[in-house]
Amino acid sequence: MKVTTVAGVADLIQEALAAYRDDPAAVEALEGWAARLSEPLRIAVAGMVKAGKSTLLNAIIGEEIAPTDTGECTRIVTWYRFAHSPRIMLHPVAGEPRPLPLRRSNGRLVFDLGRDRAEDVERLVVEWPSESLRNVTLIDTPGIASLSGDVSARSVNFLTPADSPSEADAIVYLMRHMHAADLRFLESFKDTEAGRSGTVNALAVLSRADEIGAGRIDSLLSAGEIAERYRRDPGLRKLALGVVPVAGLLAQSARSMRQSDYESLALLSTLDRAERERLLLSADRFLRAGVPDGLTAEARKQLLERFGLFGIRLAVVLIRAGFTDPTPLAHELARRSGLDPLLAMLAGQFHARADALKARTALVGVETLLRNSPRDGTGHLATALERLQINAHEFRELGLLATLRTTGVTLKHELAVEAERIVGGEGVAAHLRLGLEPEASRDEISAEAHRVLHRWRLLAENPLTDRSVLDVCRVVVRSCEGILAEAAGVHLHKQPA
Template sequence: MIEPGIDGVAGLLRQAREVFHDDPTALAVLNELEGRLEGPLRVAVAGMVKAGKSTLLNAIIGEEIAPTDAGECTRIVTWYRYGHTPRITLHPFIGEPQALPVTREDGRLVFNLGDVRAEDVERLVVDWPSASLRELTLIDTPGIASLSQDVSGRSKAFLLPEDAPMAADAVIYLMRHLHASDVRFLESFKDTAAGQSGTVNALAVLSRADEIGAGRIDSLISAAVIADRYSRDQNLKPLALGVVPVAGLLAQSSRTMRQSDFEAMKLLAQLDRRHRERLMLSADLFVRAAEPEGLGQAAKASLVQRFGLFGIRLAVALIRGGIGNPTELAHELARRSGLGQLLDNIAYLFQTRAAALKARAAVVGLEALVRSTPKDVALLLEANLEKLQAGAHEFRELKLLATLRTEGISLTPGQSAEAERLVGGRGSTLPLRLDLNPEASPEQISEAARNCLNRWRLLAENPLTEPAALEACRVVLRSCEGMLAANSPFARQPVR
């Protein structure tokens, strides 16, 4: 018997193994779907050429392991996942996977393809012992709208499969400004097999945000205003869950700050303010200047390369404001770069819904497999698949969340915010859904859930409630009932 809800997806995959026990191709697909269901959430980083994808990916990981130059490896889809020991594996389109040497230059990971051409590589897989990758597998994709049709085609084939689940569960989409091609891509992404469920799992990032204000110290304030305007744009709003401004270079360098960087910033902070600002009118002028004493051209060129003029100005201002050690400076720079807000959004929008997003991908994969099979072979599997989707409340929650965050429903702002919270938009635990203290007692949880249930039942029974809002009420009511059931004494009782 298949369990109700997303817990039944694993059972469906086992049933599918019995149906396709003598079909090696189908079994390979099922292996992939099972691995996906059990593994970490997969998040792809996408965007136009030079949007800063690899730099942002390094910032999220906290190490400079993704190549940020215009080399061959930036033309290849590259997976970064957790591993106990560093390892790089090349997967060619034809032939067996092969290990690549793990080498670093100036602290950065170097990919050496040997005699293999980039166009012959399906993907690179980097296993890395980073705590950031334990719960999140990151996928770096080549630039969309590249001058090379081959490079652009790789990203589109990976991100926009026509009749299969996308290999990533969610997408962080980088843009330097809102362009028609960005909207077209996100529209295509929503129309893929994974997007046809009505869920929206793309988060937009206004990347290189410090450049919006020409590197001035208030650049991120200007970028935040623009990001807010973009998030309310009627073309973008139905396609992305929000827009976050991030100064990617500063975010990356703050997470990988060296003692030498801090000492150099301290020397700059000792200069007269007016003189320092004159030196920093341009990167070239800053590097060629003789001042300050003890800071050579090579060191200043490294600062510009790693932090940019915006990052240097901000770091110097923070040191002059009282920050006296590199750890504190790194944390403050990371916070001000917008990285903290981005990580919070990833956790809030994607990681709290990881189980449902992964289950949805497995269901899409099973649907594609069943469609390609003669009807009589997988008749029972198809029936169970339809039954599971009809009873999977978690999928309806995902769809409602997407609607609330993008298109909106004819509810009051307060009702919309409460609906989003009750269906798990701010976290899936009962206290988070009910806006209670994490240490709330079972009695407090039950009382809060009953109050919500009664309030939303009255709204659902109101004859003036519009049809779209009525459907939202039904989903919220089911979530409230589920919370009461999960908090009942029988549900809390340990299994003997």
């Protein structure tokens, strides 16, 4: 997003602060939206109970700092932010924040609430020196559709407040299968004040994907086919930008692999194939086995907890195939877990649009304030807000993307598909917008952008083209011009609608 647009949103908030300076609640909200413009993007991880949210969050961060058991802390909204020194702060519902002790057990961070109960805690904030958190704040939320209504309400109220923008700019939603409850929640997230601004800012993850194939070595292939079917489902397509299968447990353990893990897996790889297959028929058989020599009962238990049968099978096969050092093995396991495609989608769909998503949230907040608390002398604020919404091309791209995925437009199917891709439906990088290979040269990008631009200009100039299609053409043409300017190394100035 252009600096001028972000600056325009910041200026609008300052003007609103002056207009509402005698309203403490409005001032607090406006100052919060102003701060969000300069903060990292906020991405919430949500899903039903036991969907694997904390495990996936650990995989994304690359360290085991989110609790994955069923203790009190999994019932609390927990923020993970970058800081040079680790710290855990407890923010109670009533009272002042206080630090929690930093303790690790078996390499995992342990949260000790002391005398506080989960229901008395508004949020936990974990500050951690992880490079993965430099440009994003990850928010772990309690399970939706929990047997405890209070637990579910925490997530729903946090992510889908009734009369204000969500505290999350985007969401990664985990599901083991696609249930009606999943669609209902994603619909409610889209229908928050921020959702009504015309954005599709959710990614769906088919979590625990290795369980779909009963832990077989080809489980992720089966999960990929199911994810593709979900991706094409009309009900989910309008709510999520994509569906990615991920074996979360394997991803987490691969990203935090220990030398002891590798040594145990290397021992297992010395067995012949038939013996390994018999050993890995079930968890009980694996835990009770007496082979190979040197693999203790505790080591077996640790391997099973950290990798699962699928991860153990895959790791042993890779070691026998030549991945005989811990680091290359960990990287290959992470890649095969499905984590890499998810990280690529997060980068292409969310990180690349971070300024637009944050600015959109701030604008919707101001818009909500003007509507719910009108007062004399704020007419110029409404006019300035509307001008920003109309003139910022990034907002128009988000709006068109939402329209194409929901109500649709009267375009031929192949043109609708191309329009969605051009405005960033598969990511905002130039090669993704144009459907080219990642290694496409600048000349190839320019040539393809010119070809696409010519086609959409012809459509716009056709006197028979429907007015709604003309609006699509204008956005697509502007996006193509932006691609060409980027390829030429030219800053394309904002143009009026």
